[in-house]
Amino acid sequence: MVVTIHPSRRRPVEHCDLPRRPSRFEPLLRLLPRLFPFLSWWPRVGRRTLTADLWAGLTGAVIVLPQGVAFAAIAGLPPQYGLYAAMVPVIVAALYGSSWHLISGPTTAISLVVFANVSQLAPPGSPDYIRLVLALTVLAGLVQFGLGLARLGGVVNFVSHSVVTGFTAGAAILIATSQLGHFFGVTLPRGGSFLETWLAFFQQLPAVNGHVALIAGATLLVALVLRRLWPRCPALLLSLIAGSLLCHVLNGAGHGAKLVGALPASLPPLSLPEIDLDTFRVLFPGALAVAMLGLAEAVSIARAVAVRSEQHIDNSQEFIGQGLANIAGGFFSGYASSGSFTRTGVNFDAGAKTPLAAVFSAVLLALVVLLVAPATAYLPIAAMAGVIVLVAAGLVNAKAIRHILRTDRSEAGVLAATFLSTLFVGLEFAIYAGVMLSLLLYLRRTSHPHFITLAPDPASSRHALVNVRRKKLAECPQLKILRLDGSIFFGAVNHIAEELHRIVEKSPEQCHILIIGSGINFIDAGGCHMLFHEAGAMKLSGREIFFCSLKGEVMELLTRGGCLARIGAENVFRDKESAIAGIVARLDPERCACCPSRVFAECAGRPGGWAEGLAAAGLAELGDGPALAEGDDDENDDAPEEG
Incomplete structure (x- = not known):
């Protein structure tokens, strides 16, 4: 007999969540x-984003056309190499970086560093010079890629x-200095130092070409006016057109104005950098x-735009x-590139949605170059000089300098040192000098942690501990409360020990020291050894040192290093409240009986008070308590300045 179950009466099968079998392709995915x-x-790309990115790319292509030519002139290269650097490198950086809006390509600072390094090895613009620049570009790329x-x-x-900031300000002045000859139509020695170039310029003042200076000045003025009246227009491109027209009207070529010459209408040729x-x-x-300057520029620009676009930036991926x-770029005739302040800002303001805007910018630039x-x-070099001077002026961030x-004298010193090194020493050395000086200042700050003297505030319901420098408060005559703001490592141990000795010597009657360790982030073997020694020395001199609020990692290292045993586990407390309660119970009761301060809430349970103590000591006839307590706050002046 066959029993048929109607489909509507079948018991539903209960599905259970079984572990999914991992696909063989999951690691690859x-x-x-x-x-x-x-x-x-890529999933963000759609019809609307493509339209927005296309218009943003067109705007970027128009802007980079005069900039690329100007930057190549700064780098000592033929004009077309600045355009080549704005094609293939831009596409690669957009596809393999992490920012959605960063536009890479030639920049003023990178161009100047390239010129400073290679111009000493070969004549600018020569085949050997171009070969060395392309090799330098590949080497810088390998450094950046390796760091990433x-x-x-x-x-x-x-x-x-x-x-x-200091480097770009100095670079701006060097860039403007390098254009003096082209701007005024005089012959100046190439490759001279900052002072030598200006000295030669002042000697050549009688030979200034008025036609050349008029073309350069007019181009600069047109660009300034266009930027003020029409901020979104391609001011540099229009000013170059205006300078070319003025040169034609004045017959500048007949009066000594040199022309750039026709650029080759071709795509970036393949090259093979030679690196032996x-x-x-x-x-x-x-x-x-x-490499370091390029990374600093690119990441700082990407971060600045990411704040506005609410995007996360991966520094290593950007590297x-x-x-x-x-x-x-080195294999496609483009010299070193980095993130561009100007083009990235324009790209974001133009409504770019994805990195395809940078790809469109490079492709459209290639089409423009061909056309x-x-x-x-017909482009005069004087007009190019006017544009380059304007670009250099834009590098000086007066707001950031102010x-x-x-804000900070130390950082101001770093800025000044980097700025002066850029002008008078060398560009690559200026970067190294600025970085090393910043690191030295950082090490000095971290190796000089401060002790802050604290005292309980009677106006607070919980007797909160307050910095005595901010509010003059009475301290306990037997207990000195200190907060250490900084880590205890080998570079800081001598300073901490000396500071602790100075405080102890100025407060000889306070035989107990409580160090609040909430600001100690870590401690190393050298720091552990120093505490081990100081705890032993204090016990020999009849003093006790206590710790509280130590972080778990600090406690673990103190235990492993044997320092906790020398300090004594009973001298280490979990928090400030338990520390004060435990220490007050161990204070000298005779001194507590005569103490007029009674700064802690726990002092209420101690025997006697100031009047009772004076009577017991037979000193009642000396006067009342407050008169005796006057001047008892001398320890407040012994606290170090707050860091």
């Missing part, structure tokens, strides 16, 4: 976004804002400077993107 970062933002693979994105933090051992040894210091961009490159034959000078 997780690896793909790391190998190809653009896969992470090692996930050392935090290394860019050592190039502080003061270093970048001798080239590596000569170029690597400069390549390291280019990889910039490194691959420079490596690819209008011959028109540069902020640094007003």
